[in-house]
Amino acid sequence: xxxxxxxxxxxxxxxxxxxxxxxxxxxxxxxxxxxxxxxxxxxxxxxxxxxxxxxxxxxxxxxxxxxxxxxxxxxxxxxxxxxxxxxxxxxxxxxxxxxxxxxxxxxxxxxxxxxxxxxxxxxxxxxxxxxxxxxxxxxxxxxxxxxxxxxxxxxxxxxxxxxxxxxxxxxxxxxxxxxxxxxxxxxxxxxxxxxxxxxxxxxxxxxxxxxxxxxxxxxxxxxxxxxxxxxxxxxxxxxxxxxxxxxxxxxxxxxxxxxxxxxxxxxxxxxxxxxxxxxxxxxxxxxxxxxxxxxxxxxxxxxxxxxxxxxxxxxxxxxxxxxxxxxxxxxxxxxxxxxxxxxxxxxxxxxxxxxxxxxxxxxxxxxxxxxxxxxxxxxxxxxxxxxxxxxxxxxxxxxxxxxxxxxxxxxxxxxxxxxxxxxxxxxxxxxxxxxxxxxxxxxxxxxxxxxxxxxxxxxxxxxxx
Amino acid sequence: xxxxxxxxxxxxxxxxxxxxxxxxxxxxxxxxxxxxxxxxxxxxxxxxxxxxxxxxxxxxxxxxxxxxxxxxxxxxxxxxxxxxxxxxxxxxxxxxxxxxxxxxxxxxxxxxxxxxxxxxxxxxxxxxxxxxxxxxxxxxxxxxxxxxxxxxxxxxxxxxxxxxxxxxxxxxxxxxxxxxxxxxxxxxxxxxxxxxxxxxxxxxxxxxxxxxxxxxxxxxxxxxxxxxxxxxxxxxxxxxxxxxxxxxxxxxxxxxxxxxxxxxxx
Numbered sequence: 001x002x003x004x005x006x007x008x009x010x011x012x013x014x015x016x017x018x019x020x021x022x023x024x025x026x027x028x029x030x031x032x033x034x035x036x037x038x039x040x041x042x043x044x045x046x047x048x049x050x051x052x053x054x055x056x057x058x059x060x061x062x063x064x065x066x067x068x069x070x071x072x073x074x075x076x077x078x079x080x081x082x083x084x085x086x087x088x089x090x091x092x093x094x095x096x097x098x099x100x101x102x103x104x105x106x107x108x109x110x111x112x113x114x115x116x117x118x119x120x121x122x123x124x125x126x127x128x129x130x131x132x133x134x135x136x137x138x139x140x141x142x143x144x145x146x147x148x149x150x151x152x153x154x155x156x157x158x159x160x161x162x163x164x165x166x167x168x169x170x171x172x173x174x175x176x177x178x179x180x181x182x183x184x185x186x187x188x189x190x191x192x193x194x195x196x197x198x199x200x201x202x203x204x205x206x207x208x209x210x211x212x213x214x215x216x217x218x219x220x221x222x223x224x225x226x227x228x229x230x231x232x233x234x235x236x237x238x239x240x241x242x243x244x245x246x247x248x249x250x251x252x253x254x255x256x257x258x259x260x261x262x263x264x265x266x267x268x269x270x271x272x273x274x275x276x277x278x279x280x281x282x283x284x285x286x287x288x289x290x291x292x293x294x295x296x297x298x299x300x301x302x303x304x305x306x307x308x309x310x311x312x313x314x315x316x317x318x319x320x321x322x323x324x325x326x327x328x329x330x331x332x333x334x335x336x337x338x339x340x341x342x343x344x345x346x347x348x349x350x351x352x353x354x355x356x357x358x359x360x361x362x363x364x365x366x367x368x369x370x371x372x373x374x375x376x377x378x379x380x381x382x383x384x385x386x387x388x389x390x391x392x393x394x395x396x397x398x399x400x401x402x403x404x405x406x407x408x409x410x411x412x413x414x415x416x417x418x419x420x421x422x423x424x425x426x427x428x429x430x431x432x433x434x435x436x437x438x439x440x441x442x443x444x445x446x447x448x449x450x451x452x453x454x455x456x457x458x459x460x461x462x463x464x465x
Numbered sequence: 466x467x468x469x470x471x472x473x474x475x476x477x478x479x480x481x482x483x484x485x486x487x488x489x490x491x492x493x494x495x496x497x498x499x500x501x502x503x504x505x506x507x508x509x510x511x512x513x514x515x516x517x518x519x520x521x522x523x524x525x526x527x528x529x530x531x532x533x534x535x536x537x538x539x540x541x542x543x544x545x546x547x548x549x550x551x552x553x554x555x556x557x558x559x560x561x562x563x564x565x566x567x568x569x570x571x572x573x574x575x576x577x578x579x580x581x582x583x584x585x586x587x588x589x590x591x592x593x594x595x596x597x598x599x600x601x602x603x604x605x606x607x608x609x610x611x612x613x614x615x616x617x618x619x620x621x622x623x624x625x626x627x628x629x630x631x632x633x634x635x636x637x638x639x640x641x642x643x644x645x646x647x648x649x650x651x652x653x654x655x656x657x658x659x660x661x662x663x664x665x666x667x668x669x670x671x672x673x674x675x676x677x678x679x680x681x682x683x684x685x686x687x688x689x690x691x692x693x694x695x696x697x698x699x700x701x702x703x704x705x706x707x708x709x710x711x712x713x714x715x716x717x718x719x720x721x722x723x724x725x726x727x728x729x730x731x
Contacts, residue, residue: 045695115619116657122652126659134660139637144662172620 002054003166009061010034013068020072021245022342024192031185032233036255037064039262040308042162046137047311054165079434088200088421092419095204097192099184106157106180114172116179116221119416123148124223125175128160129457130215132170143318151317153309155263156223175221182225183216184231186423193236199434206430210423224416230260231270232423235384239431247297254301262305265320266395266420271302277383322402332401341406345399348410349392352418364429381432388424620655622719626657629716629724632694633661639694639724641665653695654722663696697723 014030021029041060045053084092115121130140137178141150156178159272163174187207194203210216216225233256257274260267282291299306335341395417402409633639641651641663653661695712712725 113617115617115623121619121656126656127661129656132660134637137639139662144638144664147652148655168488296599 002058002290003163003168003251006054006058006061006166008059009065013065016065016068016072021248024188024195025240025245028185028189028192029248031181032252032255032259033064034061034302035155035159035181036259037061040242041159042158042165043154043308043312044132046140046158046161047316049137053162054168057166083194085200088195091191091195091200091204095187095207095408098208098211099187102183102187103180106183107176108184110176110179113175116175119223119317120175120179120221122277123152124156125160126435127152127154127157128164128175129170131157131161132164141316141318146318146321149321151313151320152223152264153262153267153312153317155259156226166410179221179225182229183211186225186229187211189229189232189236190423190427190430193239194430194434196240197434198382202434206426210426214417216422222416222419224420227260227263227267227436228229228420228423230256230263231420232427234260234270235272235387235424235427239380241294250294250297251301254298254303255305256301257298258302258305258309261302261309264420266391266417268309270387270391271392273387274393276390279384280386311379321404335401341400344406345396345410348399348414349396378432378435381428381437384424384428384431388421388428389419392426513653523653619656623652626716626718629718630658630661632715632724632726633658636661636694638662638664639696641696650722654718657718658696695725697725 010030013034014027016026016028017030017033020026037060038057041057042053045056050056110116115125127140127150131154134140143150158256160175160176163178164170167174190210191200191203191207194200194206234253237249237253237256241247241253257271260270278291278295282288330338399406399410399414639658639661641654651663651665694715696718715724715726718724
């Protein structure tokens with residue numbers, strides 16, 4: 001009963017977003033908002049020891065619905081929602097077909113392995129069980145089971161536990177269904193961002209290539225897939241932050257950035273990389289005031305996550321095992337000065353990308369072709385590419401100083417890190433292709449990618465269709 | 466344990482094996498050191514579902530379980546079902562439509578003929594591979610449709626330990642008296658008994674450096690003291706009551722694990 005009410009409220013919330021921002025953007029915003037409210041809301045009901053968390057979740061989502069209705073619906077100033085771009089209908093049908101098949105594949109595989117991959121039951125679903133049934137917040141993040149990384153942020157476990165509360169049962173169907181969110185939404189998002197700038201076929205190809213990754217088609221129930229979605233969403237919403245919906249898209253980017261931090265510790269590294277890139281871009285272009293103005297809505301979107309994360313890290317989370325074990329074994333300096341470690345990590349990264357998929361090869365060749373013709377037109381790609389580079393550097397450094405056995409650490413985690421970066425990498429490669437292909441230079445400004453000479457394309461010229 | 470060279474057991478990817486059946490072997494390193502010898506492959510196991518491996522079978526290694534290791538049989542399915550063909554045709558159609566509609570950049574926009582030609586070839590390969598990957602996944606999933614899905618080990622353990630969870634309700638911690646309990650068994654035990662916290666009395670076997678599995682302040686040489694519930698990992702269950710006077714066996718948890726609770730408790 002209560003889950004029906006919750007789902008109806010979430011659907012209405014999404015409907016309002018669809019009405020205001022268009023179908024795909026509205027769907028993505030509505031679902032993202034509901035996930036964020038539910039995860040944060042459940043965590044705080046647990047921290048505050050509130051009875052009947054399901055009721056509180058319904059109230060929280062109901063409040064969001066009321067606020068959205070009050071601020072977004074109607075009004076003379078509201079802009080009409082973008083419709084389906086010309087020629088995009090066939091792409092959407094093909095996308096729906098591909099997503100449908102992917103979903104069927106994931107669901108049928110889940111029947112054989114309902115508890116998901118190793119990390120799913122050893123970390124994420126385990127934490128969800130503690131959150132839902134323990135009743136003692138200290139026990140949920142106890143140092144006794146440091147092996148399960150209780151210092152990790154809890155977007156995914158909170159979401160799972162919240163739906164267990166809402167449904168009134170501890171069914172494994174809940175994590176299975178939540179595990180479908182990341183693959184389907186990621187495909188939808190990467191398609192949407194290119195459709196929005198007039199390149200729906202590119203978006204479709206990107207979505208299909210995204211699904212060509214073997215790891216993407218395994219129902220792992222890992223937080224890494226959600227994190228990959230959050231990384232992509234941050235970049236995508238900043239890309240779309242133009243024109244009338246600029247502020248809303250920047251807030252959405254902030255929500256995605258916050259969700260990334262609330263999903264895994266790597267999300268904090270991502271936030272730092274985004275911040276460093278923004279400062280660097282502002283410094284190089286001497287546009288600090290403009291960047292500061294653009295940062296305000298991003299911070300507004302990320303604020304609930306930032307506040308929750310700060311409280312979680314300062315009051316509940318034990319030390320991360322990477323730093324807790326820093327005193328063991330060789331000193332950090334010894335590790336940094338050991339050439340063999342660089343070689344081992346570099347080889348592991350290379351192997352991971354070489355075996356990942358041949359998809360990168362095609363897009364890389366197109367990107368190379370683009371560079372030979374007009375490198376300056378790729379200005380919009382530099383900032384997201386810099387973020388991606390910083391992420392790789394950050395991961396490399398973590399491996400360099402890890403107190404764990406390096407080979408074991410690489411073998412058990414690198415594939416997941418690459419899975420996190422996979423959607424963002426595809427997005428950047430396809431953005432290079434799109435930016436190079438577009439010869440028009442509309443003057444709408446974009447908060448961080450562009451200047452007035454080299455903005456991202458606003459749409460393909462009609463005569464090219 | 467006798468290590469078995471991986472080469473002896475390599476399955477030819479060209480055969481598109483969908484399952485393997487092995488005898489006397491345990492998987493040891495498919496998922497790194499954490500997987501120390503517990504995954505029993507004595508039943509049909511889809512290749513791609515072995516501890517998250519992809520179908521390339523990279524890193525698949527086994528060790529002997531004291532018996533002569535050999536592959537009993539390998540299920541080979543070289544035929545694709547209709548959804549697979551639909552997907553591959555869709556991929557081909559998409560390449561064709563992309564050519565017509567300009568889904569990928571063309572020479573007019575770039576001007577570099579050689580690179581663009583290479584890009585076209587690579588893109589065609591990419592999209593074909595994408596759809597074959599999807600098709601194979603559908604195919605693998607499709608083989609399970611219409612047949613009862615075999616319950617996986619973790620689901621079985623989770624179901625069988627329902628009674629133990631009920632018995633432990635209200636307790637916050639359970640001591641774990643282990644004698645070299647494999648790490649996967651320990652992790653599965655924690656998962657299936659959650660939200661009760663398992664406190665290991667001894668370090669867990671095979672734990673990689675850096676993972677503090679046993680809290681130092683509870684590692685004890687003597688009797689467990691005030692604990693009112695203890696999990697024992699023992700090859701000989703009959704000796705458990707003698708090892709822990711004052712406790713009785715509440716449930717056989719499977720996998721050589723026994724849950725003992727104090728006689729004075731409920």
